[in-house]
Amino acid sequence: MGRGDLTNAEWDRLESFLPRGGARGGRWSDHRRVINGVLYRVRTGVQWRDLPERFGPWETVYKRHRRWSADGTWAMLLSLVQAAEDAEGRIDWDVSVDSTAVRAHQHAAGARKVPPAAVPQKGAGQGTNRVDPVLRGLAVRLEEVVSSGECLGRSRGGFTTKIHLAAEGRCRPLALVLTPGHYGDGPHLKRVLEQVSVPRAGVGRPRSRPDHVLADKAYTSRKNRCYLRRRGVRHTIPERLDQQRHRHNRGSDGGRPTGFDRERYKKRNTVERAINRLKGFRAVATRYEKRAYVYLGTVTVATLMIWLRT
Structure with a gap:
């Protein structure tokens, strides 16, 4: 076993969830070796052609990663690992939301x-009805990704992509959304929180409502606060100074001041630490993929490893 490869315990957690059949009813080549090749590339950021020979043909590793990014296999694995953690009570549902820009x-x-119809598909997750909502949500995200011009935005430094994420209280990402780098944070709060969906271990709908949401001033719009109140989610978001002045100038028509718990707001650093963990993977810290859905798969693989190893 090489440095960064799946341990026996990690492989035991993933093996039963992996697809069995290959193309035209054939068999996949060794899943563990191919996944270790994907992990090596995500961790180091090397070109696919430069993968060490111990992982087999680089084309096999690349095509498996590309296909599983498109058909939802990586998202399915992440969802099932999150479900196992939630069943054992190891998820802190105080969720923090933020974003980070990635240089392309x-x-x-x-x-x-x-x-979108030309994105390659393959029948992963066959017979797993409990993750059907995950795959339906992924189809919506893939359509949004393709329609947004591969999520590349122009800035002074060149092309950038922005990762919006929600992290639980133990610094592990719960949901991921990609946008072009010049997009704002506040308008995507609803979209990020709607991606939070942790399946139940038994029957029942996936859990999607946090106990508490923490975010910085970029998310302090009236629209976001109304959305959180409508869902019955308590939140801690500071108010900008211009909003405070505007409310004071309106007098009684300005409404009551927003509540703000300064001590609880200190916990928002969990999302910053989750971002640091993600950017410890070099293929996440710098985007090399042309296709946004493949880069989303790369970020999902890094998130999966964070959940397995934290």
């Missing part, structure tokens, strides 16, 4: 425009 390598530009 020059090789990430130049992808040809492809309609």
Whole structure:
């Protein structure tokens, strides 16, 4: 076993969830070896052609990662690991929301425009009815990703992609959303929280409502606060100074001041630490993929390893 490869305990947790059949009813090549190749590339950021020979042909590793990014296998594995953690009470549902900008390598530009129907699909997760909502949600995200121009935004430093995420109280990402780098944070609070969906161990709908939401001033819009109140989610979000002045100038029409728990707000650092963990993977810290759905799969693999090893 090489450095960074799956341990026996980690492999035992994943093996039963992996798809059995290959193309046209054939068999997949060794799942563990291929996954270790994907992990090596996500951790080091090397080009696919430079993968060590112990992982087998690089084309096999790349195509497996690309296919599983498209058909929801990585998202399915992450969802099932989260469900196991929640069943044992090891998820802190004080959720923090934030985003981080990722510099896109020059090789990430130049992808040809492809309609969503042309994204490769394969029958992963067959017979797993409990993750059907995960796959349906992934289909919506893939359509949004393709329609947003591969999530590349222009800035002074070049092309960037922004990762919006919600992290639970133990610094592990619960949900991920990609946008172009110049998009704002506040308008995507609802979209990020709607991606939080942890399946139940038994029967019942997935859990999607946090106990508490923490976010910085970028999310302090009236629309976001109304959305959280409508869902019955308590939140701690500071108010900007201009909003405070505007409310004071309106007098009684300005409404009551927003509640703010300064001590509880200190817990928001969990999402910053989750971002640091994600960017410890070099293929996440710098985007090399042309296709946004493949990069989303790369970030999902890194998130899966954080859940397995934390």
